[in-house]
Every structure is written in C-alpha cells, then in structure tokens.
Amino acid sequence: MMALPSSRFVNSNISNFDYIINVEDSHQSWSLPLYKALNQGNWEIVEMIMRQQPAAITARLTPFAETPLLVAVKAGQGLPFIKKLLNFMPPEALALTDYFGSSALHAVAVLGNTQAARLFVEKNGDLPNFWNVDGCLPIHLAAMRGHREMTLYLFSVARENDVLGCLVTQIIFRAQYNRVFINIYLGKLLVDLALYLVEHNPELAWQHEIITSLELLAEEPSAFASGMDFNIWQFLIYSLIPLKRVRHKKAMHRHAHQLVKRLCSEIKCLDNAKASSILTGPFLIGAQNGIHEIVREILESFPHAITFLDEENHSVFHLAAMYRHEKIFKIVHQQSGQYKMSLSVLLDNRGNNILHLVACGPHQDRLDFSSRAVLRMQRELQWYKEIETFVLPHERKSKNADGKTPLTIFNEEHRELAAYETQWMIGMSTSCTVAASLIATVAFAAAITVPGGTTSDGSPTFSTENAFVAFAVSDALALLSSLTTVLSFLSIFTSRYTVNDFLYALPNRLIIGLISLFMSVTSLMLAFSSTMYLVAAQKNGLILIPIIALACVPVTLFACLQLPPLLNMIKSTYGPSIFD
Structure with missing residues (x-):
C-alpha cells in the first residue's frame, strides 16, 4: 500500500482546480459525525452539517483525503442521496481527488454505477480525462472490472468530446500506456471497443511492448465461436433463439473475427521479418487453443506462417494433434501445400514426430469439457489412426530420444484411460x-x-x-x-x-x-x-x-x-x- 504523506498538506494533481489537500479537516468537530452520516446514508445529519459548515463539501474526511462525495460513493449510497449531495457542490468540486489521484468518477467506474457517472459528467465534463497516480482513467478502471455499460458510456463521452484521438496518441507515444486501452478491452472481452480503436488507429495492430493485440485475442478462446463447446441443446439455443445474452455473445464473436481480419490486414503490410515476429505467437497460440478463425486469417494473410515453430520445435501440425483440434489440423492440412511432406517428418527437440506426440495423449484435457468425453478412448484411437495415414510408413516405427515407438507410447499413456x-x-x-x-x-x-x-x-x-x-x-x-x-x-x-x-x-x-x-x-x-x-x-x-x-x-x-x-x-x- 502507498505510504501516507508526511506533510499534512498535499498538492492536488488536478490542473484546472488549484486546491490544497488539507487532511487536518478530519480533526474538525463536525468531521466524524459527517463521515458516519455519509456511511449510514443519514441525509438529515448530512444536510444540517452542510448548511452550517459550507466548507464541509470540499473537506477531507479521512487520512486518504477523501471528500464527502467520495465517502458516499464508496459507501454505496443510492442515486437519490448522491443527487442531493451534488446540489451542494460547484462543478469544480467534483474534480477533487483523494490521495491516490482518484476522483468520484474513478470510484463509480470501479463500482459500475453508470447512472451516477452520468450525473458527474453532466456537471463536470472534464472528469473522464483525469488520470490517477496509477496512470488510469475512469474508463480503464471500468474496463478492468468488466463493467461493459460503464465502459461504453465513458467511451461515448470520449468520442462526443473529441478527445479520443488525443488519448490514443498518448497511449501510443507514452510507453507506460502503450497497451492500456486495447489490452484491457481484449482482456475483458470488450471486443467491439477494441475494434473501434484499431480501425481509427491502425498502429495498435503492431504497437506492443510484451504481447501484441492479436496474441491477446489468441489467448481468449471464449471470444470466438470456435471456443464455445456446445452440446446439442446449447447449439440450438445459440443458433435459433434470439435471447439477449445470446445476441451479445454472437455480436462478440462477430466483432472478434472482424478484429482479427483487421489486425492481419494491417500486419501483412509490414516487411516479412517484422510481420513474422508479430504473427508467430498468435498463430501458434491460436492453434494451441483451437481458434481456427485466427489460424485461417493468418494463413490467408501470411501463407508462410505454416512454417512457424515454437521453442520446442513444434509446428502448427504438432500443436493441432497434441491439443486435439481437428478443425485446425484440417485447415493447415488443406493449406500446407509444398510444406506437407517436410512438416510430417519434422521432429521436436526430444526426437518426437507427430505420431509420437499424438500417442502421448491430449496435452490439454479438452474432451472433459464436452459430451464426447464418454468416448475419449475411441477419439484417441481415431486420432492415432488418422495421423498414421498422414506420416510416412517408416515414421510409424521410428523411435524418439527415449527409444520408444509411437505404438509403445500410445499403449503406455492410455492404459489408465482404458481401465x-x-x-x-x-x-x-x-x-x-x-x-x-x-x-x-x-x-x-x-x-x-x-x-x-x-x-x-x-x-x-x-x-x-x-x-x-x-x-x-x-x-x-x-x-x-x-x-x-x-x-x-x-x-x-x-x-x-x-x-x-x-x-x-x-x-x-x-x-x-x-x-x-x-x-x-x-x-x-x-x-x-x-x-x-x-x-x-x-x-x-x-x-x-x-x-x-x-x-x-x-x-x-x-x-x-x-x-x-x-x-x-x-x-x-x-x-x-x-x-x-
């Protein structure tokens, strides 16, 4: 936790409201009754103190320099209570922050209280643009906690105020905020907002420090239709019944696919070396997670991606077989072309060919999450026999670094499953x-x-x-x-x-x-x-x-x-x- 200030006075970080944080307010005779009344929702006492002590509306009631509005919001008081409190406040008072630089809009963004946020922004339109000491805008906090309605509202405010371009420019050119918007939106599956940002700022397709936007998408299978393992009833509901939740999920899947297409179209314009470095991670992670939308789009934009290898020398063929993603295997098998033969005999770092890897059993117990789990042994045999037809005859009896053939590994690894x-x-x-x-x-x-x-x-x-x-x-x-x-x-x-x-x-x-x-x-x-x-x-x-x-x-x-x-x-x- 951040240390408290040694001084009793701390300068506010709000440039348009020159105010000194006076934490001595908490020692006034009325401060404790006001603090208790705000927490308990006792409006009569709050109103009485506000009328007797007009300065109380901007007072700092806690060691963290929280104003009455911040105390009421964090205590979860309802909208009528907040409205009455706002009647005592000038617009600039809403910009007062606590010791951590968070305004009342930051607080309601964390809670997802969109109605209170509307009231605050109507009274002071600059609130959405204030950063706290952690480098977060209110929209960041709302997105990080998955409050979709709040995030959409703050996003619309940014567009209406024509500050979105300015904010994104800060994100791109300030290293500490490089991936804030796009990464938070993808992490919380606010894919439509991420798509909007990429469409208006194509640089986000390749701007990254640690992980790219496309790689984040590859790590979120639930953002795509391929990541939903439906049984027959769930599939019928998803396909035929227009429930609100189903419509939202369909829209998310559609936007995710559109975002992948847009990102790939931007990345393929780069030189081969840079495009390869950006696409390798998403391509292999997408194959590992069974997201065939990503694999297909990358292959169409960058056909040489089929030769990408991970640190263990596994190709996309290996990963599709290891993680039992038949659609991925089918896609890369159809598009492998001249690389099919060389990839079929490729060995990983431990001397395993693709038949050795499929004999080891699924690396991710994916079938446990589907109704096909009742016949897992049958599925394992089908995979083994299909891959047998894919490799050359002499590869079926080849030995890996441990001196084991694929059939030996299959029998050892599946003995417990058969039992x-x-x-x-x-x-x-x-x-x-x-x-x-x-x-x-x-x-x-x-x-x-x-x-x-x-x-x-x-x-x-x-x-x-x-x-x-x-x-x-x-x-x-x-x-x-x-x-x-x-x-x-x-x-x-x-x-x-x-x-x-x-x-x-x-x-x-x-x-x-x-x-x-x-x-x-x-x-x-x-x-x-x-x-x-x-x-x-x-x-x-x-x-x-x-x-x-x-x-x-x-x-x-x-x-x-x-x-x-x-x-x-x-x-x-x-x-x-x-x-x-």
Missing part, C-alpha cells in the same frame, strides 16, 4: 440392465393382465377399442426393446476390452443399448397412457391431459440427459472422419 472407461462401461451397463429388466418385467406383467380384464370367453374386454390396440403395440415394443437393451449391455460385460474394442465394438453395443432403452421407456409410457384412458378417461376426457403430461416427464428427462452424448457417440462412431 477407467472399462469400469465406466461396466457401471453404466449394470445400471441400464437393471432398468431394462424392470421395464421388461412390467411390460410382461401388463401383457398377461390386460386392462379391464377379460370376458367370459377369455377375450379382452376392450379388444374393440383403438386405445387397446395402442396399448398392445406399445407394450410389445416395451418388452422387446427392453430385452434388446439387456442383451446389448450383457455383450459389453462379456467383451475382452482390448484397445481396438474401444474403436467400434464397444461403442456399437453402447449405442444400441441406449437407443433400445429410450424406446422401451417411451413405449412403456405409451402403454401406461393407453391403459389409463381405457380404465379412467373414457367418461371424462379431461383426465387424459394430466396423464399425458406426467407420462412425458420421464421421456423428456431421459432425452435431455442422454440424447446429447448419444448423438455425439453416433456421430463419432458412424459419422465421417474427424478430419472430413
């Missing part, structure tokens, strides 16, 4: 077999004790009713599909669980079992609804409405919980190659 998925499949098979057996028992019992009983000649009482036909068909389907489920999961119990079984055999049985279980649940609910109609709802049709609604609950629940992973299993097993 884990074996236990998971056994547990799931046990649970589903129990559920299917119960359904089969109920369906068989319902078949031999038909609803309504039988007539004297042994035929069902409701045999002429359409609902009885629906009952008979759905009950038979429930029985057959539940038995199919039992047999399918029994075949999982009897599997040998070799590595290759995880590629097709086990997923096939799992998919058949889950589909059959879903059919058995649905058919049982149809049989139940038909029975209730025959027994209770023929005379009063309204009873059928709650019956159908309740019967839909377990079917809907099953679909919501199991359909997304089931569809992913079907796509992974029967769909096209992961690189198609």
Whole structure:
C-alpha cells in the first residue's frame, strides 16, 4: 500500500482546480459525525452539517483525503442521496481527488454505477480525462472490472468530446500506456471497443511492448465461436433463439473475427521479418487453443506462417494433434501445400514426430469439457489412426530420444484411460440392465393382465377399442426393446476390452443399448397412457391431459440427459472422419 504523506498538506494533481489537500479537516468537530452520516446514508445529519459548515463539501474526511462525495460513493449510497449531495457542490468540486489521484468518477467506474457517472459528467465534463497516480482513467478502471455499460458510456463521452484521438496518441507515444486501452478491452472481452480503436488507429495492430493485440485475442478462446463447446441443446439455443445474452455473445464473436481480419490486414503490410515476429505467437497460440478463425486469417494473410515453430520445435501440425483440434489440423492440412511432406517428418527437440506426440495423449484435457468425453478412448484411437495415414510408413516405427515407438507410447499413456472407461462401461451397463429388466418385467406383467380384464370367453374386454390396440403395440415394443437393451449391455460385460474394442465394438453395443432403452421407456409410457384412458378417461376426457403430461416427464428427462452424448457417440462412431 502507498505510504501516507508526511506533510499534512498535499498538492492536488488536478490542473484546472488549484486546491490544497488539507487532511487536518478530519480533526474538525463536525468531521466524524459527517463521515458516519455519509456511511449510514443519514441525509438529515448530512444536510444540517452542510448548511452550517459550507466548507464541509470540499473537506477531507479521512487520512486518504477523501471528500464527502467520495465517502458516499464508496459507501454505496443510492442515486437519490448522491443527487442531493451534488446540489451542494460547484462543478469544480467534483474534480477533487483523494490521495491516490482518484476522483468520484474513478470510484463509480470501479463500482459500475453508470447512472451516477452520468450525473458527474453532466456537471463536470472534464472528469473522464483525469488520470490517477496509477496512470488510469475512469474508463480503464471500468474496463478492468468488466463493467461493459460503464465502459461504453465513458467511451461515448470520449468520442462526443473529441478527445479520443488525443488519448490514443498518448497511449501510443507514452510507453507506460502503450497497451492500456486495447489490452484491457481484449482482456475483458470488450471486443467491439477494441475494434473501434484499431480501425481509427491502425498502429495498435503492431504497437506492443510484451504481447501484441492479436496474441491477446489468441489467448481468449471464449471470444470466438470456435471456443464455445456446445452440446446439442446449447447449439440450438445459440443458433435459433434470439435471447439477449445470446445476441451479445454472437455480436462478440462477430466483432472478434472482424478484429482479427483487421489486425492481419494491417500486419501483412509490414516487411516479412517484422510481420513474422508479430504473427508467430498468435498463430501458434491460436492453434494451441483451437481458434481456427485466427489460424485461417493468418494463413490467408501470411501463407508462410505454416512454417512457424515454437521453442520446442513444434509446428502448427504438432500443436493441432497434441491439443486435439481437428478443425485446425484440417485447415493447415488443406493449406500446407509444398510444406506437407517436410512438416510430417519434422521432429521436436526430444526426437518426437507427430505420431509420437499424438500417442502421448491430449496435452490439454479438452474432451472433459464436452459430451464426447464418454468416448475419449475411441477419439484417441481415431486420432492415432488418422495421423498414421498422414506420416510416412517408416515414421510409424521410428523411435524418439527415449527409444520408444509411437505404438509403445500410445499403449503406455492410455492404459489408465482404458481401465477407467472399462469400469465406466461396466457401471453404466449394470445400471441400464437393471432398468431394462424392470421395464421388461412390467411390460410382461401388463401383457398377461390386460386392462379391464377379460370376458367370459377369455377375450379382452376392450379388444374393440383403438386405445387397446395402442396399448398392445406399445407394450410389445416395451418388452422387446427392453430385452434388446439387456442383451446389448450383457455383450459389453462379456467383451475382452482390448484397445481396438474401444474403436467400434464397444461403442456399437453402447449405442444400441441406449437407443433400445429410450424406446422401451417411451413405449412403456405409451402403454401406461393407453391403459389409463381405457380404465379412467373414457367418461371424462379431461383426465387424459394430466396423464399425458406426467407420462412425458420421464421421456423428456431421459432425452435431455442422454440424447446429447448419444448423438455425439453416433456421430463419432458412424459419422465421417474427424478430419472430413
């Protein structure tokens, strides 16, 4: 924490308001009651002191030289209280700062109180342009804390006052503020503001001290559509339902893509050496994080980027395989051209070719965040077999610096995963077999004790009713599909669980079992609804409405919980190659 001043008087850093910070104000007889009233929101006492002591409105009430307005704002007082306090203040008094150079606008920017900020700026339009001792404007503080509405408001004020160009000039030519605007906006995903700045100040595309704007974007996968790992329901909501939050996210993804295009268009105008130094980091980080928008735009602007290597001699091919980003691999595979052969045999610093690296397992456990995680072993095998076709035949048996072949590494690295998925499949098979057996028992019992009983000649009482036909068909389907489920999961119990079984055999049985279980649940609910109609709802049709609604609950629940992973299993097993 910054040390307190040794003197009781400190010069203000506000050039347009020559005021001396007199911290002796805190020893006045009225200062403590005023401080307590401001914190407690007691306006009657505040008003009384202000009328009796007009100088109290600019008094310093704390050792940090905070004015009454700063105390009230930091205490979280509401807008009515702040409005009343402002009535006692001349416009220049709002520019008073505390010991750290922060005005009341800095304080509300930290809190994200946009309504109070509007009041302050309306009374003193110069407030947005004051820097505190840490070199921050109010807009910086709002952006750093992710207050989007506050940041947009302060940004609009800067544009209206025609000071934005001046501020950006300071940012570019003052080293300590070089990356403040663009970096804060990108860090807090205020991408539209960053895009505006780059469009009006192209130098920001390559101005940097430590990290470039494009590299910051590459480290924020959530700013792009490719960084959103949706399941089927989330994808439908994102694609079809115009919710406010979804619209904001779509706009952010669109602006991020536009910003990447703009940055690349500016950087490609530089000489090759400088462009390469700027693009290497974003290109490799984007590949590592699976942001195919960045990788594609950089390749289109600078095709030689495909030859970029990191400090461990990993190419973009290596990174796409190591981090399991199939879209990245597909893009660079299509655009590799003359470099494809040389990159396929490239070795890293430890003598690993690309097949060694993919055999090591994912460096980032990305699949744990998606519903495909139920078949991780299958996905690992698919990656290994696809990369096998990419490398030369002799590379498949080559040894790295540790004397290990890719297949040896794959077996060692995936032994625990295979054991884990074996236990998971056994547990799931046990649970589903129990559920299917119960359904089969109920369906068989319902078949031999038909609803309504039988007539004297042994035929069902409701045999002429359409609902009885629906009952008979759905009950038979429930029985057959539940038995199919039992047999399918029994075949999982009897599997040998070799590595290759995880590629097709086990997923096939799992998919058949889950589909059959879903059919058995649905058919049982149809049989139940038909029975209730025959027994209770023929005379009063309204009873059928709650019956159908309740019967839909377990079917809907099953679909919501199991359909997304089931569809992913079907796509992974029967769909096209992961690189198609």
